[in-house]
Amino acid sequence: MKKMQILLILIILSSIGVLIYASKDLSTYGNFQMAKDSGVKTKVVGVLAKEKPMEYNPAKDPNYFSFFITDNQGEVEKVILRAAKPQDFERSEQIVVTGSYRNGHFEASDLLMKCPSKYKDEEIYIKSKEI
């Protein structure tokens, strides 16, 4: 066998190995119950529970933002993000929070929100009459 062929086989084998190893990093979308049961870092998909209070008072703590999320099982849970409140948060359609349970709330380390495209409510803008 040629050196190059041996090398290629080695490379293919190691790529398969590395890909299997890499695939362990892939996570699944979970819900609050799973996060509670496992106690480890989980990714939860949900929507903002708009009827529940949202708290961000930068004058008190600029790195404390709490809100409630309804996950895909319908469970509502308090989420704390230790960062500034993201812009247009109220308009998000879907929120993905990564984090784990701590002292009765979900402590988010990362938040990704899906916002509707620029102007979801497609309306025709009427020029103001005054010129």
Add this chain to the structure above:
Amino acid sequence: MDQIQYVGEHPIFGLIGHALVIGAFVTALLSAFGYIWSYRHRDDAPVANQWKQLARNSYFVHAFSCLSIFILLLFMMANSYYEYFYVWSHVNDKLPMQYILAAFWEGQEGSFLLWIMWHSVIGVVMIFKTKEWESLTLPVLCMAQAFLLTMIFGIHIPFGETVTKIGSSPFVYLRDVMDAPIFAKPDYLSVIEGRGMNVLLQNYWMTIHPPTLFLGFALSTVPFAFIVGGLISGRHKEVLKAVQPWALINGAILGLGILLGAAWAYEALSFNGYWAWDPVENMSLVPWLILIAGLHTNIIANSTGRSVKSTYWFYALTFIMVLFSTFLTRSGVLGDSSAHAFTEMGLEWQLIIFFMSFLIFFVILYFKKSGSIIDIKQEESISSREFWMFIGSIVLIFASILISFTTSIPVYNKLLDFWGGLFHINLTSYHRSAPLDPIAHYNKFQLWTAIFVALLSGFAYYLRYNEKNFSVKAKAFLINMSIFLALAILFSWIATFFIQIPSWQYFLFFGAGVFTFFANLYYLIKFLRKKPRQAGSVIAHMGYGLMLIGIIGSGLNKRFISTNPFTQKGMIADEDLGRNVLLIKDAPMTMSGYEVTYHGDTIFDNNRTFNLSFVKLDKNGQKTEHFNLRPNVVYERDFSKVAASNPSTLRTLTKDIYVHIASLPPEEINAEQAKEKEDSLKFENYTVNSHDTVFARKIFIKAGDIHLDPKNKNYTPEPGDIAISVDLEVGNMKDDTLYKVQPMIVLRKELLLNYGAQINDLSTKIELHPDIFKPLFDKSNVNTHSLTLKPGEHFEIGGKKMIFKQFKMADKDPKKIIVSGVLTDETGKIIGNPSFEIIGNSSRSDKVYLADANALIAMIRINPDTETASFEYNVINGLNKNIPLKVAENSTRSDYIVLEAVEFPGINFFWLGSLMMMVGLGWSILPKLKSKVKSARAA
């Protein structure tokens, strides 16, 4: 229903647009056909030439049509033809003209058009530059054009109950896309306004980044076209010579496009860095990596005749990955996992057919035609340059596979759903999502590919092609390598004094960067000093080394300096330690060695710029560093809300300091919340006597003088105004601090202007109640009386006895002299301090209301010789000594910003290095140009 005759529309533009798209499509096919026929008749020159002429002419018509579509749409946008949906979506009356190009490619249709436009220009260049390859390469380009043009067809074919959509046209009418009652009006155009472009994208980056990136994408068609030509003709050696300059340009431009994206993310967007392994970023990087792998195997092929097959595959994959990345970013598949993917457009299947067609075409062609590629039987020596260059290319491919593997997760989910759908099984529980910490995930693997590539690109230069007898070179090689290795260790060790290198892996990474930098630098000096034209690749590899050094500096040593020193460590996990800090106006805050002060803000148009100063003090309190930063926020043009927050960066040679406004008081973020706050204030009414005190819930208010001619920086007096202000001192029961405020109210004809006073530290807002004006409208006495008094003298107004106690000089003010007269009642209690101001040659008196006497008094003159003062007063049936107040004790402060500040050490190494890579790629074309000139002369 009768057809409405609309007024003011420009239907001819849409018609021409549609016709041009169809025309461009047909001429692309015709040109491809002509070229293929010309090639088929290559043995019969006259016939071949006729076909070629037809193909060329068709292509010129095609290119002209494509450019016309581009210019037509641009013209329609520049003239705001809102009857067209695309124009309406991306332009409005307020869009500044300099962003018209940015608006053009903001949408999917426009960016496809940009791609088409570049393709058509590249095709013209190819006709003139590819010589004998013209008939073999142009058909591929034309087919790519035909596919791209279908993306802007906008044909809807009813298919049973569903409608199949082919492409999305930029020439459809707004009234055909949307249903609104306004379209019943024939003159609807005169009243509507465009929806317009996203304010976030209105910047010059959006003008330069997409065209560069799309030129890079469009150029990747050329190497693909060449290798297709090579496979068909079987002239592998020649094609690989001809394709190399194109691949080099492709690499330089595509790389530059990616870098501009990184610079945009770093410079203008608040992404906290230049690279975040976002799917959209990854999918532009992958084609570039494969292209670079292809370039290296191409060089091997040109030098040794090996690696021909790999080169074919790598160039093909580059193009196919460009198409795949187009599918990923434009189909909406990435919606969940990327911060900046396009939204769904209903064209997924069309995009899949697009890239699958080219993939299948290539695979079939390859297996039919690759038999003619001659494999060199003899093995390459392990000490040859080509062996290690090939290994390097494989490492790059390996890196691309890993990046694509994780980035494509959403595709696996869609595939699962697709198969599940076929068998009616719900497979959503098998869905996977992107890694919890994507940056760590990608870094973990790419760290190693980067190290390998760096080491290889360092030592491979010191090996020879087709090495047969390494032993004679071995000693020199080993000495060289030991020196570079020693330099790498030395510099990495020195670096640890300036930056942190967190683990041995990163130490290796840094060292590999230094190693390749010196290896290439020495090569440049020693071997290429006299041949600067050939320095391209060495420059690129030196750049690569510098880039790795820059990544350790700016990526790993990126430090949030906006941490609050008062947050207690240990209470929350370190990773959660606040990245943002609250800055109250004019209150200096110490963070990470800097004293940062927020001085205020200025508004220009819809931009609000914040003034920040950073001062670094040494142990002795001496200023060692002082700079100002001005981050800004951009409001929507109607000020309804904040649209974007733009960072500001201090650039120095060794580090950047980057700040951006992470948040503002809610009422300053959007108009809705401002109103909410106004509504939420709980005002309660109190009355306080002048020079008396009243207690509210948590605070007490001491009233001083009442002024009838007050000054307030927000108030511009107009004749006839009645303005009242009251000096108040406010405190709470807890501490001794007294806050002096001067709420003010103005009656301007029938309009009330209320200038309330906000005391942030007490969360209190105090306004004067409009009732304060009531007594004024009783009949008043207008007779004016005069008095001249010495300090200590007694006098009487309206039966009340009072004393002019003394003069009082106000605090020194260089511009003016202020003297006030202290008036007391018989018990010595102060009842008024009318003041007299001298500013240059003029003077002004302040009228003070004496509540006890119901009189207004002013000190109009001071005579220093006799030490007397002249007063004027009139008794009015006016103001009561009762001052009605409105007090809200839940008014939170709004004079702050929430700031995020990041330090990026060594970032200039990253920019310099990455730029050198692209310059090096471009530079590498020089020797090719020279050899062409030579061969032209020889002929």
